[in-house]
Amino acid sequence: xxxxxxxxxxxxxxxxxxxxxxxxxxxxxxxxxxxxxxxxxxxxxxxxxxxxxxxxxxxxxxxxxxxxxxxxxxxxxxxxxxxxxxxxxxxxxxxxxxxxxxxxxxxxxxxxxxxxxxxxxxxxxxxxxxxxxxxxxxxxxxxxxxxxxxxxxxxxxxxxxxxxxxxxxxxxxxxxxxxxxxxxxxxxxxxxxxxx
Amino acid sequence: xxxxxxxxxxxxxxxxxxxxxxxxxxxxxxxxxxxxxxxxxxxxxxxxxxxxxxxxxxxxxxxxxxxxxxxxxxxxxxxxxxxxxxxxxxxxxxxxxxxxxxxxxxxxxxxxxxxxxxxxxxxxxxxxxxxxxxxxxxxxxxxxxxxxxxxxxxxxxxxxxxxxxxxxxxxxxxxxxxxxxxxxxxxxxxxxxxxx
Numbered sequence: 001x002x003x004x005x006x007x008x009x010x011x012x013x014x015x016x017x018x019x020x021x022x023x024x025x026x027x028x029x030x031x032x033x034x035x036x037x038x039x040x041x042x043x044x045x046x047x048x049x050x051x052x053x054x055x056x057x058x059x060x061x062x063x064x065x066x067x068x069x070x071x072x073x074x075x076x077x078x079x080x081x082x083x084x085x086x087x088x089x090x091x092x093x094x095x096x097x098x099x100x101x102x103x104x105x106x107x108x109x110x111x112x113x114x115x116x117x118x119x120x121x122x123x124x125x126x127x128x129x130x131x132x133x134x135x136x137x138x139x140x141x142x143x144x145x146x147x148x149x150x151x152x153x154x155x156x157x158x159x160x161x162x163x164x165x166x167x168x169x170x171x172x173x174x175x176x177x178x179x180x181x182x183x184x185x186x187x188x189x190x191x192x193x194x195x196x
Numbered sequence: 197x198x199x200x201x202x203x204x205x206x207x208x209x210x211x212x213x214x215x216x217x218x219x220x221x222x223x224x225x226x227x228x229x230x231x232x233x234x235x236x237x238x239x240x241x242x243x244x245x246x247x248x249x250x251x252x253x254x255x256x257x258x259x260x261x262x263x264x265x266x267x268x269x270x271x272x273x274x275x276x277x278x279x280x281x282x283x284x285x286x287x288x289x290x291x292x293x294x295x296x297x298x299x300x301x302x303x304x305x306x307x308x309x310x311x312x313x314x315x316x317x318x319x320x321x322x323x324x325x326x327x328x329x330x331x332x333x334x335x336x337x338x339x340x341x342x343x344x345x346x347x348x349x350x351x352x353x354x355x356x357x358x359x360x361x362x363x364x365x366x367x368x369x370x371x372x373x374x375x376x377x378x379x380x381x382x383x384x385x386x387x388x389x390x391x392x
Contacts, residue, residue: 115367122367129368157368158359166358171311171318172325
């Protein structure tokens with residue numbers, strides 16, 4: 001008995017390998033946690049050759065960040081609401097939602113772990129941060145084009161992302177909507193020195 | 197041949213045990229990293245019985261945070277310069293120095309690791325944060341007593357500590373004196389909404 005072959009489209013095999021490998025990584029992270037599996041484990045689980053993984057991604061670290069950025073881009077696209085206030089609030093709410101869920105927390109821990117993972121880890125981390133930073137900069141550029149006064153990208157890292165990350169990592173208090181909105185609104189205010 | 201006994205002072209043995217155990221923990225962290233040794237390892241290294249460690253500290257997590265808070269309190273006392281600006285700048289500079297050094301980074305990673313370390317970990321982490329928070333609150337209370345307008349303790353966590361922690365954990369950029377001073381000065385400004 002001959003099994004029917006699926007219809008082949010151009011690029012179909014490549015896309016299937018990518019999907020199978022991503023799926024294998026997600027499963028292995030859920031089962032074993034970061035740092036507890038190899039490229040060989042991923043390839044076996046995905047039903048592909050080790051060489052297919054190495055050829056396409058180069059290192060385990062690069063594969064892990066590809067999975068992470070794909071997840072983030074898909075589940076948390078950068079908002080485009082038409083106003084800076086709307087964008088910042090929607091973005092902050094998305095970050096709060098992500099980082100308090102298991103997948104988002106895993107991404108945060110991955111980025112931190114890569115920093116101590118040698119040269120391949122640091123390169124993968126930088127690629128991840130550059131890609132997400134590029135997406136975010138698009139949101140700020142749109143605000144500037146509308147004549148608004150957006151904060152710098154690094155201000156968003158320092159005063160919107162970092163407080164939420166540390167509260168989650170330290171377990172110090174929930175990310176309530178009021179708290180999250182206040183972080184966003186703080187970036188809309190241009191501080192002026194002076195006694196009060 | 198009879199060796200000469202050291203002179204015993206009241207409380208002397210207890211203090212010696214504490215010092216030996218703290219020293220053993222510091223050595224084991226340097227050699228093996230967090231999470232890779234037990235109370236038994238600490239006791240052996242310190243030349244004391246396991247039961248002495250358990251009786252005094254209860255859990256490995258409580259011992260680790262006792263070592264961390266002792267280190268932090270000794271090497272980085274909370275400043276008392278006579279002005280809020282001076283205190284905040286000195287405090288920020290101390291945090292930047294600590295967190296970019298190996299011991300300070302180890303303390304930061306310990307606090308994060310405790311959050312995933314079960315009930316004993318969370319309890320130890322909360323004790324650590326409460327003690328350091330209490331020290332910091334003293335600095336803010338002194339400013340209020342002088343008639344100054346200090347920020348809330350949580351604002352210091354969110355907008356002074358968190359940005360530095362995340363920059364170190366993510367490896368995104370050095371903590372230059374200008375950057376660190378700007379974080380401190382930002383907390384002196386009371387933001388006012390309004391178009392600009």
